[in-house]
Amino acid sequence: MFKLEKRPEQSQKWIYLSPFLAVLITMISGGILFATLGENPFEAIRIIFWDPLFDPSFASYSRPQLLVKAGPLILIAIGLSFGFKAGVWNIGAEGQYILGAIFGASVALAFYPMESKLIFPLMIIAGALGGFLWGLIPALLKAKLNTNEILVSLMLVYVAESILASVSQGLLKNPDGYGFPGSRNLQNYASAANVEIIANSGMHWGVLFAFITVIFSYIILTKHIQGFNIQLTGQAPRASKFAGVNPTANIVFCLGISGALAGLAGMFEVSGPSGQITIEFNSGYGFTAIIVAFLGRLHPIGIFLSGLLIALTYIGGELAQLMLGLPGASIQLFQGMLLFFLLATDLFANYKVKIGANK
Amino acid sequence: MIKKLLEINGISKTYPGVIANSDISFNINTGEVHALLGENGAGKSTLVKIIYGLVKPDSGNLLLNGVPFRPGTPSEARKAGIAMVFQHFSLFEALSVAENISLGMDNPPNQRDLGKKIKSVSESYGLPLDPAKTVGELSVGGRQRVEIIRCLLQNPKLLVMDEPTSVLTPQEVDILFKTLLKLRSEGTSILYISHKLEEIRKLCDTATILRLGKKVDTCTPEKTSTKKLAEMMVGSTIKAPEKLNKPAGRVMLNVNNICCVSKSQFGTSLTNVTFDLRQGKILGIGGVAGNGQDELFAVLSGEQFSQHGSIGLNGINITKFNPNQRRKIGLLSAPEERLGHAAAPNMSLIENTLITAENSQNLVSRGFIDWxxxxxxxxxxIKKFDVRTPGSQNTAGSLSGGNLQKFVIGREILQNPSVFIVNQPTWGVDAAAASSIRQALLTLSENGAAILVISQDLDELLEISDQFAALNGGALSRIEKTADLSMEQIGLMMGGAKDLEVHNV
Structure with a gap:
């Protein structure tokens, strides 16, 4: 019989080991899944995890895509990690991402066709502001009326999607677009285009921002009192009150910063890889970033690595659809399994497994 | 002729990293009050849980009336005639006394019959109880009666009581003891768990002493001195704190007519609490748990603001100051709950210094932490307060209760507070640590700090405080010099006696 025995302290070793174990178990289960679909499991795993980076015929296209996909995921996940550490559950990053994109694109379209070096920085500020304000709604409702931020932030995603649908067919619709829904393509507007900093690397301004955010959040969490207060609030709310942390300020900070970073991600996406506001602009980065944050142990470096890994599953998943005709949902399944197994293997951090016939 | 009711033979139980019980053997005779004596963590609770079917022993066995007895669940134990009154009650506050009692029964009769039965049993044992009353309206002593009556309705052969007097006023203790002695005269055995030596000497026929999971001795408490019992329990001699009598200094903290509505539904709101704290003096506040102690602490630490009245520190009005603002001008506090309130369990001791010492020790400059x-x-x-831990990197949760409490108290005292508020400074702490904490409080007061100690341990308050007052229903009694008070007066101040009259047993 298996027996679980609580550890006196969390095992540091297992905290870092469990994400790797989760990835391994996901690969094995994914392999079994693909085998039942009639594919060679080893080939499928290779196509998802290896070919996008190293296969000569795909790598030149896929490698830059890695950063393009990882950038927004990391940016959003870093923001979420602050709240998750403090016990403030922002599930609505997707909505903040959409609002950031709308705000950023609106600034660009307001100035069109004027060219100026100031437009792009203005768009960055507007994007962050859009996400911040959208994140502020659940924050203030929670602080003032004690509403549940999980529900409110999630519901606001659907509101944001409706706004997105409305503006892409109305306010922001391209007047030269022959009546098709969607805005002008910002990639064709030099002052507003989020271009690659290094050609063919996928490294656009948003990716750079993501990397800078990783460093900043590392410093805040390990060296700054604000980072300490966030962690204290999450681990021991009463102790944080005793320490004099203002709970309202804390909630506003956590939801505000995650909203602002999600908004930034949306702005960089709409001015870069996506190029325009359309009805289907959002692609679920805001939700996938939750997996990225947890897989990365809410630690900045971990989030950086897990962002790259999840980006890889996106690209590999597309490749597997192309090469093996696997259903598109299989990659979502894959990402879901990853979170599931991660939460399951977390058990080892808090418990020892004993095997024996002890009744 | 003495008849053995329960034989305990070589009981052992190990938890990860802890030997809770190691080869414990003793007997409980029919119609005796048997004390189980030991410090926190000596293994009393584990042993009792084994007898009551909540925990299975790793080895050893029990014989009840000579027959092997191995209860798998509490209801099996109850069927065999064992009843238990826990230290922490399991009652629904929104339900009536009778409803609560019927919930704990395997085959409850209808409410009217049960009500009659409750009335007759409770009166015959001198613990009158109104079956229709809502438990939420009862005092702690009243709630304990509900638990006791619930047990007595089963006609138990063995009644186990876990620290029953820790929540009672001295008068209520007397009533309880009369009830227990009546039960004994009817042939019921009582296993009485406590660490209060005087009580055990007064009440119990036999005492078994546990230390670190092992049986030290079984003796007759009446014939053993308190000192001897204490030494057996602790394993070494304990130095009692020394108290110097210095004249009172000027008023440091002035609490004026504080009223504060409790945040929890069954909490106690403070009404018109007024007192002064003076330099070099300790004011002890006693009272039965749940009479406004937590609320008083929160109002003084700054975690909650009072709706009426004012608090002045050295002439500054601090009524609306948050905990950090109060710390900056010298008012420090240490709450009752160590884990999760005074300290974050999963954070290291280093990180835990930041909770209260951030400003006074300049641990943070321009927002950045100086690790x-x-x-x-x-x-x-750790060094000054003899905190036993492998290192400052270890988490607060890995420390034993006594060591963490020493850390928490030490963290505040080393910041040289001019006013120090502490709630239950030695709750759940072993005797040696408790004595060193009390000594530290006395030393702090000799050095000129004004101290408020809220505690349910009357002996502690009598030992260290210069003045004594009691909280009852959120109101503060008159403040008296501790030296002039008798136990009886203290009991009356705690006010529990007014609704719990003694009936003729």
Whole structure:
């Protein structure tokens, strides 16, 4: 019989080991899944995890895509990690991402066709502001009326999607677009285009921002009192009150910063890889970033690595659809399994497994 | 002729990293009050849980009336005639007394019959109880009666009581003892768990002493001195704190007519609480748990603001100051709950210094944490207060209760507070640590601090405080000099006696 025995302290070793174990178990289960679909499991795993980076015929296209996909995921996940550490559950990053994109694109379209070096920085500020304000709604409702931020932030995603649908067919619709829904393509507007900093690397301004955010959040969490207060609030709310942390300020900070970073991600996406506001602009980065944050142990470096890994599953998943005709949902399944197994293997951090016939 | 009711033979139980019980054997005779004596963590609770079917022993066995007895669940134990009154009650506050009692029964009769039965049993044992009353309206002593009556309705052969007097006023203790002695005269055995020696000497026929999971001795408490019992329980001699009598200094903290509505539904709101704290003096506040102690602490620490009245520190009005603002001008506090309130369990001791010492020790400059200074301060606390831990890197949760309490108290005292508020400073702490904490409080007061100690341990308050007052229903009694008070007066101040009259047994 298996027996679980609580550890006196969390095992540091297992905290870092469990994400790797989760990835391994996901690969094995994914392999079994693909085998039942009639594919060679080893080939499928290779196509998802290896070919996008190293296969000569795909790598030149896929490698830059890695950063393009990882950038927004990391940016959003870093923001979420602050709240998750403090016990403030922002599930609505997707909505903040959409609002950031709308705000950023609106600034660009307001100035069109004027060219100026100031437009792009203005768009960055507007994007962050859009996400911040959208994140502020659940924050203030929670602080003032004690509403549940999980529900409110999630519901606001659907509101944001409706706004997105409305503006892409109305306010922001391209007047030269022959009546098709969607805005002008910002990639064709030099002052507003989020271009690659290094050609063919996928490294656009948003990716750079993501990397800078990783460093900043590392410093805040390990060296700054604000980072300490966030962690204290999450681990021991009463102790944080005793320490004099203002709970309202804390909630506003956590939801505000995650909203602002999600908004930034949306702005960089709409001015870069996506190029325009359309009805289907959002692609679920805001939700996938939750997996990225947890897989990365809410630690900045971990989030950086897990962002790259999840980006890889996106690209590999597309490749597997192309090469093996696997259903598109299989990659979502894959990402879901990853979170599931991660939460399951977390058990080892808090418990020892004993095997024996002890009744 | 003495008849053995329960034989306990070689009981052992190990938890990860802890030997809770190691080869414990003793007998409980029919119609005796048997004390189980030991410090926190000596293994009393584990042993009792084994007898009551909540925990299975790793080895050893029990014989009940000579027959092997191995209860798998509490209901099996109850069927065999064992009843238990826990230290923490399991009652629904929104339900009536009768409803609560019927919930704990395997085949409850209808409410009217049960009500009659409750009335007759409770009166015959001198513990009158109104079956229709809502439990939420009862005092702690009243709630304990509900638990006791619930047990007595089963006609138990063995009644187990876990620290029953820790929540009672002295008068209520007397009533309880009369009831227990009546039960004994009817042939019921009582296993009485406590660490209060005087009580055991007064009540119990036999005492078994546990220390660190092992049986030290079984003796007759009447014939053993309190000192001897204490030494057997602790395993070494304990130095009692020394108290110097210095004249009172000027008023440091002035609490004027504070009223504060409790945040929890069954909490107690404070009404018109007024007192002064003076330099070099300790004011002890006693009272039965749940009479406004937590609310008083929160109002003084700054975690909650009072709706009426004012608090002045050295002439500054601090009524609306948050905990940090109060710390900056010298008012420090240490709450009752160590884990999760005074300290974050999963954070290291170094990180835990930041909770209260951030400003006074300059641990943070321009928003950035000085980890070196934090570590140095944590290590200073560990050294000065003899906190037993492998190092300052260890988490607060890994420390034993006594050691963590020493850390928490030390963290505040080393910041040289001019006013120090502490709630239950030695709750759940072993005797040696408790004595060193009390000594530290006395030393702090001799050095000129004004101290408020809220505690349910009357002996502690009598030992260290210069003045005594009691909280009852959120109101503060008159403040008296501790030296002039008798136990009886204290009991009356705690006010529990007014609704719990003694009936003729």
């Amino acid at each position: 070196k200074k934090s570590k140095a301060f944590a290590e200073k606390v």
